[in-house]
Amino acid sequence: MPAALPGRLHQHGAKRVSAPTYDLGKLHGGLRLPGEKRQSTSTDIQQLPIPDQLILPLTQHVGDQADPIVGVGDTVLKGQMIAQTKDTLSAPVHAPSSGKVIAIEPWPVSRRFGDKAPCIVIECDGEDKAYEGGTAPRPYESMSPEELLIEILLGGIVGLGGAVFPTAQKLMQAISAPLEYLILNGVECEPYISCDDMLMREHADEVLRGALILMHALQVATCYVVVESDKPEALRNIAEALGEIDDERLILKQVPTIFPSGGEDQLVQLVTNREVPSGGLPTDVGCVVQNVGTAVAIHHWINKGEPLISRVTTVTGAGVASPMNVMARIGTTVEDVVAFAGGYTDRAEQLVIGGPMTGKSVTTDAVPLVKATNCVLVLSEQVPLDDEKPCIRCGECAEVCPIQLLPQQLFWYACADNEKQLRSHGLTDCIECGCCDLVCPSHIPLTADFRRAKARMLELADEKARAERARQRFESRNERMELEHQMRDQELSEQKQAARKKGQQAIQDILDRTRNNDDDDEG
Amino acid sequence: MSTPIISAIILISGIALVSGVLLSIANKSLPADNNTLVEKVNDLLPQTQCAQCGYPGCKPYANAIIENGEAINLCPPGGQETVDKLADLLGRDSLALAEETPSLMHRSVAIIDEDVCIGCTHCRDACPVDAIVGAPQFMHTIIASECTGCELCLPPCPVDCISMVPNG
Numbered sequence: 008m009p010a011a012l013p014g015r016l017h018q019h020g021a022k023r024v025s026a027p028t029y030d031l032g033k034l035h036g037g038l039r040l041p042g043e044k045r046q047s048t049s050t051d052i053q054q055l056p057i058p059d060q061l062i063l064p065l066t067q068h069v070g071d072q073a074d075p076i077v078g079v080g081d082t083v084l085k086g087q088m089i090a091q092t093k094d095t096l097s098a099p100v101h102a103p104s105s106g107k108v109i110a111i112e113p114w115p116v117s118r119r120f121g122d123k124a125p126c127i128v129i130e131c132d133g134e135d136k137a138y139e140g141g142t143a144p145r146p147y148e149s150m151s152p153e154e155l156l157i158e159i160l161l162g163g164i165v166g167l168g169g170a171v172f173p174t175a176q177k178l179m180q181a182i183s184a185p186l187e188y189l190i191l192n193g194v195e196c197e198p199y200i201s202c203d204d205m206l207m208r209e210h211a212d213e214v215l216r217g218a219l220i221l222m223h224a225l226q227v228a229t230c231y232v233v234v235e236s237d238k239p240e241a242l243r244n245i246a247e248a249l250g251e252i253d254d255e256r257l258i259l260k261q262v263p264t265i266f267p268s269g270g271e272d273q274l275v276q277l278v279t280n281r282e283v284p285s286g287g288l289p290t291d292v293g294c295v296v297q298n299v300g301t302a303v304a305i306h307h308w309i310n311k312g313e314p315l316i317s318r319v320t321t322v323t324g325a326g327v328a329s330p331m332n333v334m335a336r337i338g339t340t341v342e343d344v345v346a347f348a349g350g351y352t353d354r355a356e357q358l359v360i361g362g363p364m365t366g367k368s369v370t371t372d373a374v375p376l377v378k379a380t381n382c383v384l385v386l387s388e389q390v391p392l393d394d395e396k397p398c399i400r401c402g403e404c405a406e407v408c409p410i411q412l413l414p415q416q417l418f419w420y421a422c423a424d425n426e427k428q429l430r431s432h433g434l435t436d437c438i439e440c441g442c443c444d445l446v447c448p449s450h451i452p453l454t455a456d457f458r459r460a461k462a463r464m465l466e467l468a469d470e471k472a473r474a475e476r477a478r479q480r481f482e483s484r485n486e487r488m489e490l491e492h493q494m495r496d497q498e499l500s501e502q503k504q505a506a507r508k509k510g511q512q513a514i515q516d517i518l519d520r521t522r523n524n525d526d527d528d529e530g
Numbered sequence: 531m532s533t534p535i536i537s538a539i540i541l542i543s544g545i546a547l548v549s550g551v552l553l554s555i556a557n558k559s560l561p562a563d564n565n566t567l568v569e570k571v572n573d574l575l576p577q578t579q580c581a582q583c584g585y586p587g588c589k590p591y592a593n594a595i596i597e598n599g600e601a602i603n604l605c606p607p608g609g610q611e612t613v614d615k616l617a618d619l620l621g622r623d624s625l626a627l628a629e630e631t632p633s634l635m636h637r638s639v640a641i642i643d644e645d646v647c648i649g650c651t652h653c654r655d656a657c658p659v660d661a662i663v664g665a666p667q668f669m670h671t672i673i674a675s676e677c678t679g680c681e682l683c684l685p686p687c688p689v690d691c692i693s694m695v696p697n698g
Contacts, residue, residue: 474577477678480659481579481587 034277036407037265038442040364042237044201047323047330052205054334055347057104061129061338062375063089064116068165069172070096075127081108084138086314089127092160098173099163102138103316103336106131117360117367117374126375129338145309147220152182155224155309162308163315163378168192168203168269168298169361171379174305178224180290187293189230190278191218191302193245194262194269196235197362200382202319203299205332207234207241210303211248215257217302220309222256225295230257231278232299237264266364267440271296273409285436300381320376322348326355326385335376341383342372354387364441396449404443404453410436414443414453421460426467429460437461568592574615578607579658580680587658595620603628607679638694639677640684644669646691653683653692 066072073090083089083102090100106129113123147155160175191214195203207214218230232249234242245259262268262277272283274296281292289296300318307313316337323330328349335344341358345351359366360374362382376383404414412433420428434457443453572592583604585591594600595616602616603625610627617624642653642662647669654662654670661677664670672683683692 473678474575476676477577477579477659478572478588480661480676481577482589484658484660485587 033280034265034268034273034409035411036409036442037267037273038407038445039264040196040198040266040445042264043198043323044204044237047199047201047321047332048205050329050331052209052319052332052334053347055336055339055344057131057133057135057336058339058343059131060109060340061103061106061131061336062114062340063100063103063127063129063338064114064375064377065090065100065125065127067100067171067337067378068098069170070098070176072125073097073100075111077108077127079108079110082106083108083129084136086312086316087138088161088163088314089129096173096176098165098175099161100127101163101314101316102129103338104129104131105134105136115369115371115374116377117369117380143312145312147223147309150223152224152226155220156182158309159224159305161314162305164301164304164308165315165378166298167300167304167318167378167381169365169379169381170271171377174297174301178221178295180288181295182225184290185293186225186227186290186295187229188279188295189218189222189225189227190274190289190294190296191221191230191232191299192269192271192274192296193232193234193238193241193299194274195238196264196266196269197364197382198266199323199384200321200362201323202321202332202381204238204241205321206303206319207238207299208244211241211244212251213303213306214245214299215248215252215254215302216310217299217304217306218257219252219254220305221295221297221302227295228256231260232257233260233262233274233278235264235268236261266442267409267438270409270438270440272438285433315378318376318378318380320344320380321382321384323382324355324359324385325387326352326357327383328352337376337378339376340372341369341374341376344376344383345372345385351385352387355385356388357386359384359386364445365439394450395452398449398451401448403446403448407442407446409440409442410438412437414457417460418451418453418456421456424460424463426464429464434460434464564596568596570619571595571616574608574612574619575605576607576612578678578680580607580678580682581658582606601625601628637697638679639674639697640672640679640681640692641674641695642670642672643691643693644671646689648689650688652686652688656682656686658682 065075071093073092075090077083077089084105085102087102088099089102089108092099108127109130110128111125112128114126114128115122116124116126145158147158150158156175156178159178160173164174165171166174166177193203193207193214195201214232218232222230232245234245242259242261249257249259260278267273268277271289275281275283275289275292275294279292279294281294283289284291304315304318308315317334318337319332319334321332322344327345328351331348333344333347341360357368358372359368360380360383361367363384363386366382366384398415398418400415402415405412408414410433417429417432417434417437420432421434437457439454439458441454444451447453568589572589575588575592577588579587581587583591585594591600591604595602602620602622603613605612606627613627614624616622649664649667649669651664651666651670654664658680659676659678661673662670662683663673679694679697681694
């Protein structure tokens, strides 16, 4: 699968940066990318009308698929839970509007592996009737953190920054560690995407209310709200809202505009100057990072009783007639979203779900908008795939890598399928930001290669675990058979001995009896 | 002929002789660590326990390779990849796989047609990894997550109710 890159940014002069910034920690590498955000921020967030049909994938999160609890033909109401979770890593799914379930079937979706996934299809009745049960606000301040986390789980809340890790489970993992900071991520460093920016501009107050709920759940003393310097309006509005709330535990921080400073580990490094260890989590250095969109979703669920059934999405790119941000119900097809934004222009060439750096190209606009969809990008030029040239070992990729990996070395090992070296060179720490792709003068699709290598590594690990289990079962079966054999042998020899003893006894008895008879005869 | 060259020749041959003797003594007196070698070979085998190599499982085959110098190309589920890795590990020449088509058995699992099963326990006793559950006169079933796809349960079944399906 090709990474969705706007193509030849190398020549467009994406600048390398490595200067220390403000009073903040230093981020290695990174790029100043052309923002391309202004085209979608000229209008307010537009409310997308409820479509005729909603398609809801059962897996809109990291982890296991949710179990449907409605059947085909059932009537559902807005906000009603339609798929639930068991005790595993997963998140429930709610009906975004009222209507009838007409199918539960595989549908094309945008995700990394495979193309079709099981979805619940709802035909909307247009009445948008709300579900009565469970819509009441919850007084979170009187709840214990554990109770609050269970509530958050029921709301189907997942990380809206793009990783879609179930929020409740992330927080649950976090509260067992000593925590210092909650970091609210309003950085949104990827080009084109502006949904978090618009959310902060228009709903700064809700962002902060969500932050307060998160702080209560985590019991942390300080919350940094972090916004990139290229969003002056969002910064101003957050500052104003902070003044109104007047809670000194909330602190606004401004960070420079560098891609990928919005990555979780990078943000922690930038804000606290602490490095998240390889293979570790931000909680290892006392931090929890949450996206601003997630905070708003939590605010909506806890304070207003509305689960995660809609989100702000950026529709943009040269292939869209009027780029904008829309507030859309989850499950609306990309086709409907683009049609609302004026439809495709003549220049539309490639459809990407997500940003140009970390997003994924899709081949059909029938895919639904899911919890993870922060951007629908219609690019005007195809990614040039045919002009890949040999690596010249210039080392530019290593200079821009924010994790300080050596992409060129990883590339060799990925080509050679050398798992051991890939591991020791830290492939698992690669965040697939795509910086190395952009600066590579040979246009090698490094990130795509790394994604493939990671998938291969997982596959191998899985096979290995399976083989190991089979080996153990085979060996313990052999041991058991051996034991059974011994036991049977022992039993047999015991029986033989017993029989022999019994035989001798019988002979003795007969002999005794005859002797007695003889004695009697004589007497 | 000048003396330095002669002394150099004597010196070098002397070193070669001494190290040769030392090495041959070491080779004789220090036995090769066959146990860990068997483990290493066993790690490379796919653990399907299918017995297609002629040995009753992967570990016995690994043992035979090390102890009896058995050929390394007898494992169809492992494919050419495994043969190459074994050759690499043991310093032997890589051979072509004995079976012509590499089997994909470790990517499939057995499934019992439960309507047909008569509960004879033959397949249960044949399974090398105890992945079949069942009692006499009761229907048997296969624990799919533990099945290695070795196909050893197919021949003993008197009613042919077991078939192989792709894994996953």
